[in-house]
Amino acid sequence: MTPPPRVEEGTSTPEPRGGPGVARRRRGPVSTAGVRFGADAPVTPYWRVAAGYGVLLLMAFVSLYPVVTIWITGFKTDAELLMGFFALPETWHPENFVTAWNTGHFGTFFANSVIVVVPVVLVSLVLSTLAGFGFARWRFRGSTLIFFVLLLGLMVPFEGVIIPLYYYMKALGLLNSYWALILPQIGMSVAFGTFWMRAFFLTAEPELLDAAAVDGANPLQALVRVMLPLAGPALLTLGVLFFTWTWNEFLLALVLVSDTSVRTLPVGLGFFVGQHSADVTLLAAGATIVSVPIVIVFIVFQRNFIRGMVGGALKG
Amino acid sequence: MRRPGERAWWPYAFIAPAFAVYLAFVFLPVLDTVRYSFTQWDGLTAPVFIGIDNYVRAVTDPVFLQSLGNNLALTFWFCLLPIAIGLVITSLIARSGLPGAWFFRTAAFLPYVLSLVVVGVAWGWIYSPVFGPLNQFLEAIGLSDLARPWLGDFDTALPAVGVIGTWVQYGFVTILMVAGVQKIDEQLYEAARLDGASSWQQFRNVTLPGLRNEITVALVFTLIASFRVFDLIFVLTKGGPANQTSVLSFIVYKNAFQYNALGYAAAMAVILTAIILVISVFVVRWREREGAAA
Incomplete structure (x- = not known):
């Protein structure tokens, strides 16, 4: 894998010329002396x-x-x-x-979280890319309506879907399975992801959307060969957001899974709090296990993270 | 636009997979939640249509009203306070472009990416009546009279939860605003300085109007967060003491999955979802109007 190209921040801050260190105080009114950053x-x-x-x-x-x-x-x-x-x-x-890892089952919870997060992130990225490209490239019968229906998904909280979801999963025999956690989280993720990727395709290189038609490639080939190589940073940021949301998701995993062997980390920790409220050090160890992966991802992808959340927020 | 030689079904082929999953697991459940909200249903026998009775019941239910009130009270801690803090910090550090800012940005953003369950555990310990750091600190500075079980105390439970919300949100809000300030045209500040504007006047007349977009966005995001505090409440207080920290999302969960009052829970879920939708749509509209005016 090649590292994504580094995108510069909005403003760069060159080293100060004078250095802020030794400001010699003048007597009298507040000094107007200062330092110029940039x-x-x-x-x-x-x-x-x-x-x-x-x-x-x-x-x-x-x-x-x-x-x-x-x-x-x-x-x-x-x-x-x-x-x-x-x-x-x-x-x-x-x-x-x-x-915590052994008797507290955090080892199992950790494995479960990984089993749920990996497919959610990967599948959501693929589906969002396809749908985002579809909306960016074509206007078609029903596109406005479908777009508005998807728009709703940006705002609906899990509280608004959890009751029917429980009974759907029960009817499908999927309660206490990874599917019960994976499928709805893909559904929620692609709503945001489609908007994100559509915005990327529309703003990144709009003329390239047409370019591929010239050399006779079909739209899928055009997407894979021409657009995708450019989409690295956008996909990385989106993937980091999907990872965070899925890793931290609580209500869904609380309701749709009651079997300890399928529980994810946040819910595992949530129940651990109830059982070991007096055992602060053990509880702290559990909380550390839940938080360390997200903190590592956050620090490694700090720029993507902040740009994704702040930028995504501003696009709203 | 479709180009010659392209088949008409291409767009649908691209959109279908994402839309199918979304329809099945998000959109249909939303419609079904609305449908359930007009029924009385225990989850076992068939639902019975009862019209708007669940909504009538909600607005006369003291627990619902108290939970809604608590949600509204939490908006002070989740929205207003972080935005106020964000503006103060922005005005103090903005535009100086201090070297090393990346470290502080990372630190301030950290609470926002953590699982709220982890946040709950960390703050549960800070507030802990037995040897919790907060009470230890108060004792160390000779204020042991103030020490109390913060989350168990009738008067302090809700503000204690609120402070956690402030802690989670303020870093995100601040970074949003600092990024916004850097986009404001430097010439506006120079013009203001030439006119002899004080720091405060520059802040009021240049910074604040320039941040209108960021403030709006921060308001929507924090408002939505304040209505979705489920994880924290579940871990820390379970709505107690005596419903002092009960919130809408928590009573939806309790009624649906503990009391099996599914129709009633669905009605409250619809109200909660509607509040979030109204906030979002209102702001999108507002921004469109602003954008058109500009």
């Missing part, structure tokens, strides 16, 4: 740089503290819980993770 940027006074970093540090602390605390707590013994809320464990105890 050639065209206005001069930022030193006090604003300091205030800016102060705010950013506070923000980072507030956002990270609850998460990091729970990760560290997973390595503590019960006795160490009382040693204060910033204390690190004296020795790091991986036992909680072993207990």
Whole structure:
């Protein structure tokens, strides 16, 4: 696999010329001296740089503290819980993770989550690409109506479909199966995915939509040979969003699956909370197991993630 | 447009697979939820048509009304507060393009990508009455009188859940706004400065109007999130104490899958879905009008 081309951020921030470090204080009114970040940027006074970093540090602390605390707590013994809320464990105890993984069934939940997430992401990407291309390339009888019906899927919460879904799955004999989780999540994902890919095909290289017709390729060949090589970044971002939504999905997996052997991580953790509410360190280990994959994906694909969520939001 | 030699069914062949799955597992269930909402149904015997009785029952049901009220109260914590915080942070750091911003962006966005169950576990521990960090902290600074079981206390349970919502949302909102501010034309600020506008006046007259789009989007996303707090409630409070943290999505679940009152649950699910649809459509419309005006 070739790495996706790096797309630059909206604004780049070259290194400061002067360096913000040593601002010599002048007496009297607030200094107007400052630092210029980037050639065209206005001069930022030193006090604003300091205030800016102060705010950013506070923000980072507030956002990270609850998460990091729970990760560290997973390595503590019960006795160490009382040693204060910033204390690190004296020795790091991986036992909680072993207990959660084996006796807490988190190993099974983890496997189940992977079994559900992988097909949802892959199939949704393929179906979204096909449908997005279809809407971008053609206007056809019923296209407006079908598009509006799909539009509804962007807004409907799972609460609005869960009751009938339970009885459909029961009738189909699919309760307590992976299918019960995979099929509805593909249905939800393709609604957003179709919009996303349609927007990509319309804005990326509109003239290419026509180009392939010239050399006699059929539309599917045109999509695969001409458009798809360009769609890497769009597909990657979409895939990351699908992964997050599916990995974190809770209500569907809570209702449609009651058998522990099919449970996914979030629901497994949800029930674990009920059973082990007093066992904080074990609970923390479980929460760590659920959160680490998403955090790794988030950090690796940080740009795609933020652009996807913020950009997707703005396209609305 | 169809080109010569292309068959008329090509578009349908491309769209059919996605649309079929969507129809079967999203669109039909929505229609069926609406249909069930006009029936009395226990899930075993045949549903009995009862007209709008379920909706009448909802608007006279104190638990439904309290849950709706709680949802509305949570919008303060999930929407207004994050947007206010986002604007303050944006005004403090915006346009300075501080180096190292990527690290802070990653940190601030992290809560938004986590499973809400994990968020619930983390905050459940922070609020824990026994040795929870919050109570330990209050004791350390000599305010042990304030220490309490935050999620179990009648008065603090809902705000305690709300604070978690603020924590999840504010980073996303802030990043949205910081990205928006960078798109505002620098010349607008220069013109304002030449006119002698203070920082506050620049913020009010340049930044705020320039962020109108971002603020709207943030409002929709956070509003929808505030009506979909199911995971947090399920993990942390189960709606308690005494329905103080009960919300619409949670009573839909309880009525459908614990009390087998499926018709009633469907009616409340329809109301919940309708609220989310109205919010979304209202904003899309509003933005279209704004776009047309601009």
